[in-house]
Structures are given as C-alpha cells and as structure tokens.
Amino acid sequence: MDVILPCLNEAEALPWVLTRMPAGFRPLVVDNASTDDSARVAAGHGARVVAAPDRGFGAACHQGLLAARGDVVCVMDADASLDPADLPRLTAALDALREGGAPGLVLGRRRPTGRGAWPPHARLGNAVLARSLNRRAGTRLRDLGPMRAAPRDALLALDLADRRFGYPLEMVLRAARAGWPIGEIDVAYRPRTGSSKVTGTVGGTVRAVRDMRRVLTEVTP
Known part of the structure; x- marks a missing residue:
C-alpha cells in the first residue's frame, strides 16, 4: 500500500524515514516545492x-491521494517524528474497523518519546481542537495526529476542500458525517529532524489552529 509523505525541505530526515519503511508499504514522497x-x-x-x-x-x-494506486493509503509526516515501523499496527486497526463493511479511518495518537518532541503550545492547541471536534462530530479522539490510514477511493469521495493545515481536521469531520467508524492507536512521537514548520514554532501552531478553526465553522458533521 502507498504511504503518502508530504514533504517540504526534509532532505535531512528522509533517509531515516525511508530506510525504516516496512515491507509492503510503498513510500510516495510528495515534494511540496522544496528548495x-x-x-x-x-x-x-x-x-x-x-x-x-x-x-x-x-x-x-x-496530490498524494491522486497519485496513489493502492486500495488503502497511509499518511505520515516526513520529518522523522513518526516511525514507519508503526504502520502495520495502524493498518491492522483499520482492517478491524472495516469488518462491518463501512470505510474506516484510523489515526495515530502521538506519545512523545523524547525531550522537545511535542512543545507545550502545540500540545495545548491540539487538545483544544480535539475537544471541539469531539463535540461537533461525536468522536472520542484525543489527538489529531498526522499518521493515518484509510481507503483511498473513500477518502477521495469525501471531497476534502482544505489545502492548508485544516486538511487533517476536515478529514475527520467529513468521515464522521459520512458514518465512518473512526479510531486511534498509540504511536511513538520523536523529536523531529531539522527545523519545524508547524508544531515546533508558536507561529506555525497559531496558523494551524486558525486553519482548523475555520474548517470547524465551515464543515457541519
């Protein structure tokens, strides 16, 4: 199956990520105008x-979804904060969710494993958004983590419109509205390699929270 890796200037981190990709998981690096x-x-x-x-x-x-070829796709960051070795557990959880016949969505709940892996401002913003999402969508998620697995065609059929940081939250909102079973499993969360564009900076976190709040007001489950 394809593993979509959105990538912006991750040359330093990619070797670690790609050499840890499990058998049967095909890395699809989506180069987002890296310099x-x-x-x-x-x-x-x-x-x-x-x-x-x-x-x-x-x-x-x-763009990664459009280019993917498998029935199921995974998505994860390319910055070495998430370990591809966790992907088989993620897809196994997805298989269990799909036993009822409906598309499913599984998220990796981040569990920090190193100093500085998840700065307090980023963790707080995530918690606030997760609570708002749960009230809106009837979900019981504790994290809006970037490691995910879902059926490719069903994801495309959700017709996700956000192209910024609101995309992960919109995915959950629209999946909940469509009646998908949604679950999460614990995954290790390491200090990223290289400089952060989002969670490692206050400005990046503010932009992400702003985008997600906009999605919360625009998408009604």
Whole structure:
C-alpha cells in the first residue's frame, strides 16, 4: 500500500524515514516545492516522488491521494517524528474497523518519546481542537495526529476542500458525517529532524489552529 509523505525541505530526515519503511508499504514522497535536495534524496532511497507545486499541507496530501494506486493509503509526516515501523499496527486497526463493511479511518495518537518532541503550545492547541471536534462530530479522539490510514477511493469521495493545515481536521469531520467508524492507536512521537514548520514554532501552531478553526465553522458533521 502507498504511504503518502508530504514533504517540504526534509532532505535531512528522509533517509531515516525511508530506510525504516516496512515491507509492503510503498513510500510516495510528495515534494511540496522544496528548495533543498528532498526530491533527489527520496528518489535515491527508492521512493516514488510526485510534485505538488502549490504550497500547503492539504495540497500535498491531495496530490498524494491522486497519485496513489493502492486500495488503502497511509499518511505520515516526513520529518522523522513518526516511525514507519508503526504502520502495520495502524493498518491492522483499520482492517478491524472495516469488518462491518463501512470505510474506516484510523489515526495515530502521538506519545512523545523524547525531550522537545511535542512543545507545550502545540500540545495545548491540539487538545483544544480535539475537544471541539469531539463535540461537533461525536468522536472520542484525543489527538489529531498526522499518521493515518484509510481507503483511498473513500477518502477521495469525501471531497476534502482544505489545502492548508485544516486538511487533517476536515478529514475527520467529513468521515464522521459520512458514518465512518473512526479510531486511534498509540504511536511513538520523536523529536523531529531539522527545523519545524508547524508544531515546533508558536507561529506555525497559531496558523494551524486558525486553519482548523475555520474548517470547524465551515464543515457541519
């Protein structure tokens, strides 16, 4: 199955991520207009590389979905904060959710394993948004983590519109509205490699929270 890796200047982190990809999981690196050697490094480590010239986390994820070929897709960050070794447990949980016949969505609940892996401002913003989401969608999630697994065609049919940081929250909202079973499992969360664009900075966290709050007001489960 394909593993979509939205990528913006992650040349330093990609070797660790790609060499830990489990058998049967095909890395699909979506280069979101990187200015470093991310695309070359990814290709050199056997990944399929797709260009997403329009900047934005959601834009990169959507381009990856369009390019994916498998029935099930996984999504995870390319910054070495998440371990690809956790992917088989994620997809096994998805298989269990899908036994009833409906599409399912499984998220990785981040469990920090190193100093500085999840700064307090980012953790607080995530908790506030998760509570708001649960009230809106009737879910019981504790994290809006970026490691996920779901059926590809069903995800495309959700017609996700956000192309920025609101994309992960919109995915859950629309999946809940469509009646999907939604679950989460614990996954390790490490200090990322290289400089952070989102959770490692207060400004990045503020932008992400703003995008997600906008999605909360625009999408009604």
